[in-house]
Amino acid sequence: MxxxxxxxxxxxxxxxxxxxxxxxxxxxxxxxxxLCASLLPICGGPLAIASIIFGYLAMKNPEKKTLAIAxxxxxxxxxxxxxxxxxxxAYVGMTGQGFQFSP
Numbered sequence: 001m002x003x004x005x006x007x008x009x010x011x012x013x014x015x016x017x018x019x020x021x022x023x024x025x026x027x028x029x030x031x032x033x034x035l036c037a038s039l040l041p042i043c044g045g046p047l048a049i050a051s052i053i054f055g056y057l058a059m060k061n062p063e064k065k066t067l068a069i070a071x072x073x074x075x076x077x078x079x080x081x082x083x084x085x086x087x088x089x090a091y092v093g094m095t096g097q098g099f100q101f102s103p
Contacts, residue, residue: 020061020068027055027071034078041089044082051075 034047055072058064092098 020058021064023054023058024061024064024067024071027051027058027068028074029071030054031071031074031078034075035081038078038081038085041082041086044078044085048075048079048082051078 028051030047031051034044034051037047038044052072052075055068055075058068058071061068
């Protein structure tokens with residue numbers, strides 16, 4: 001009788017359930033905040049990117065898919081407005097048309 005070495009089957013840990021609902025809500029909140037923060041590109045850009053990422057992660061839950069899509073859409077609009085704001089700020093800075101403070 002031959003003896004075979006014991007080799008257990010690899011098993012992955014189960015993914016935690018319920019995070020998709022939280023991710024969808026976070027995506028929507030950061031999307032709304034990115035719209036408000038788009039005037040400051042240093043704040044609006046990371047918030048918009050976070051909104052898109054959290055929305056993508058929340059797409060696995062079919063019940064919260066609409067909320068995730070809304071968060072991703074708001075994040076996309078926030079990212080677009082942030083890019084416009086950064087471009088306008090660069091233009092004003094390069095042409096010297098900004099505010100002039102005189103004593």
